[in-house]
Every structure is written in structure tokens, then in C-alpha cells.
Amino acid sequence: xxxxVVLYDRECGLCTWSAxxxxxxxxxxxxxxxxxxxxxxxxxxxxxxxxxQRFASWHVAAGGEVVSAGAAAVPVLRRLPGGRPLAWLAExxxxxxxxxxxxxxxxxxxxxxxxxxxxxxxxxxxxxPD
Numbered sequence: 001x002x003x004x005v006v007l008y009d010r011e012c013g014l015c016t017w018s019a020x021x022x023x024x025x026x027x028x029x030x031x032x033x034x035x036x037x038x039x040x041x042x043x044x045x046x047x048x049x050x051x052x053q054r055f056a057s058w059h060v061a062a063g064g065e066v067v068s069a070g071a072a073a074v075p076v077l078r079r080l081p082g083g084r085p086l087a088w089l090a091e092x093x094x095x096x097x098x099x100x101x102x103x104x105x106x107x108x109x110x111x112x113x114x115x116x117x118x119x120x121x122x123x124x125x126x127x128x129p130d
Contacts, residue, residue, distance in 0.1 A: 003033055004062035004075050007045060008057060008124070010036035013112030014104075019124035022076060031079035034124035057105060070098030070103070 006022065009015040019034050021036050026032045045061045046054055060072040063067055067075060071094065077087035090097040104111065 002063060004079055005029055006032055006034050006076060006124075007042050007059040007061065008034060009058070010038055012108055013115060014108040015058065015111070015112075015114070016124065017115050022080070023124040025083075026078050026082065029081070032076065032083050034040060036125055041113050041127075057101070070094065070101035073097055073101065075098075078117075 006019060022032060023034060035045070037046075037059075045066060046059060057069040058072055059068045060075050062075040062079075063102055070090070073089050073090045074076045074097075077083035077090060093108075
């Protein structure tokens, strides 16, 4: 299976924490690569997307396609060890997946504060050790 690029907001504590957890789940397999929305590399994946749309959610580029918000969970989960059953569920319940995503995203500042600065001080975009 090809690599998926996860585009996340590095200025958002919850976003970096979540990306860090996904990277840990992915482990040494490296099927997920993390790119901050603020990086020049993100421009190549999100060309034509305006600033507000870009920062309204996370995005995943995989298989020549970019998906956002709740729909982005499916290609990510498919690539994670043990994630296929969750991907199957998310794909069959897209409205529920989107609602869960939007509910969490609407509270990302508060959730980031609850996690704390140290928990959110990760850099999932750093190169993986060889």
C-alpha cells in the first residue's frame, strides 16, 4: 500500500499531539508521513485550497487524492496496524465519522489545553530514524 501524507496544523496542540499518536501507532512501517500545513511542501498537496479551508481541518493525500476532515480518517486507518476494521466502520458511517471529527475539532483549543504544553510539544514531521 502506498504512503499517505497527513497534513496537520503544527500551531494546534491537539493537532500535533494527534499526529504524534498516529505516527507512534504507525511505528517503523512509515506508511504515514506528516507535513505541517504551514510548510511549503503542503502547498503542493493543497494547491487551489484557500487559507480558511486549509486550516479548517486536517487533510490526507493518498492515491492521488486529497480528503479532509472526517473522511481523512479512512485512508489513515487503512494504513495503520490493526486499523482496517476501524477504517471499514468509518467508511460505512461517514456522517457519524464527520460528526465525531467536527465535535472534536470544534473543541481543539480546549482539548489542547487539557493535554498540556508538554504533551503537545511533539514534531511528527521530523525524519524517522533509520
